[in-house]
Amino acid sequence: MKRYELIIVGAGPAGLSAAIEAAKRNMQVVVFDENSRPGGQLFKQIHKFFGSKEHKAKTRGFIIGEELLVQAKELGVEVILNATVIGLYREKEVCVMQDGQLVHYKGDNIIVAAGAAENMVTFRGWTLPGVIGAGAAQTMMNLHGVKPGERILMVGSGNVGLVVSFQLLQAGCKVVGVIDAAKRIGGYGVHAAKLTRTGVPFYLSHTIVEAEGGDHVTGAVIAEVDDKWQTVPGTQKHLEADTICIAVGLSPMSQLVRMAGCETADDPRKGGLVPVCNEYGETSIPGIFAAGDVAGIEEASSAMIQGRIAGLAAAERSGYLEEDEMSALFLEANSSLSRLRQGMFSHANKGRTDLTETDEGYRLSASLLSRGYVEDSEIQEFPCAVSHTPGVHPVIECTQNIPCNPCQDACRFGCIRVGETITSLPQIREDAKCVGCGMCVANCSGQAIFLVDEDYDESHASITIPYEFLPLPEKGAAGTALSRSGDRLCRAVVSDVRSVKAMDHTNLVTMLVPKEFAGSARFIEFEEG
């Protein structure tokens, strides 16, 4: 039986971060992962992360994954792949299936960072080929470069459903709709808004009734649901789709901690059954820790901090770190974690439907929650979205308190201020002069910033939008400007296309539209072919 000072289950963001912290303190660490590649789900995350610089905001998930792997390698962390941990015992022993054999290890400390599993819904036809998990769609298109289908229906409007829908568009698929049985969109408004403005419709208070097709999906039937989640007769709609993607939440993979006998609690705000942990992630069994989604469903950004904390605590427990050094490092990591855990979407506010105002006292957009875009009348409530400084200037359609501030760092001229609390809405400082560099547009993880010049010339306004699709248009190309709601507004001509390394594939497309559309044109559509 081989012995390690620290055994980590799972080489995702939490597990790798834990391994890195422990290895930095010279601990002997091994990480087991059942997959053939490390990184967990990070390599499927091609969007820019939220948070602030310390949380690697505006960096795409797969880049963060690469950084973690390099760091782990440099520190000599042993990562054993194709190794499924199938048993964890109170005495801190683990059984690992490797090459068809069961191998037995003992650890002085164990960190369980096994992640989460996708939830499913069942409906008529749900077993047909063509009904897939949202994670499967990400795996196919972002890891293997294969489209999951041509016409996709997304079931679920949480962040996973929204982010994957956008990724489907980027892969060249058509998203025929995003449905959710809830009355309100579950994920960030900015994620919904960037789908809606490309023309993706939302169907809230809708459930899936049937996946149609003989031996694979050829369509979907959806219907409205009432307050008791029952389908309303006569509201059935047929949608043409070859793929139905399910994104109805995640559940913590807490089987191992349960098996070891750690105390658990069912916490709906954390996504289900989770181990009861102290502030370091230590379970009721001393020396067994849980970090990341196992301990409660959150984002990869918070999983990484939880991993670091557990790694530090394990190092201290084995005498590799002095108590006072540990508590200083813990306080720092913990405050970084609490900065992420604020705002409308925090655990504390999860499921709340009574929020009507932002922290600043602005009226929340009801249309954003029910239709996926902020209506023209509602956007007027937000000063950052209606600035009328002469010349080119940013328009920030960020209307919910979410933990994110790259826009503030993006502007070298100090035009944008978020402040200490990263969930605050950005403010545009009228005294600072915008030079139109567009870094705020490119760095906004929510793609909610536009550069607008209402008086580009006598009759036109210019609008610069973030554009993460192919083909990239050429200067002079003509298209149709779309509104926030995805409605076709007017003809638009591309006057500039900018793409520099620092923008990391968020290209800037500037379009000219008649002046009257300066406040409403937010996307450009090109004829196919």
Added chain:
Amino acid sequence: MRIDTHPIIGRIEKGRMVEFELDGMKMNGYEGEPIAMALKAAGIQIHRYTSKQHEPRGIFCAIGRCTDCVMIVDGKPNIRTCVTPLKEGMKVQTQYGVSAKPEE
């Protein structure tokens, strides 16, 4: 079904193109990619039929967890095609229940 160039990832690195067989038919796929991806790219969606109801099944989770996509690979049944790398000359068969041919 393959994404030629992706706006964020660019070109996805693949192994060399190799031949393999599906139910005796010649197919092509990239060496090292999951068998299921090569099939998906070729438009194949049905991996197996269930034993009692003879219902078709295909890719569902794509990460080796749900076992919906199992097929017979080189004579071995119940191989999770979504996590098994494609090799040149592999013989892949549609699975019926737990075997290769439909039960009478």
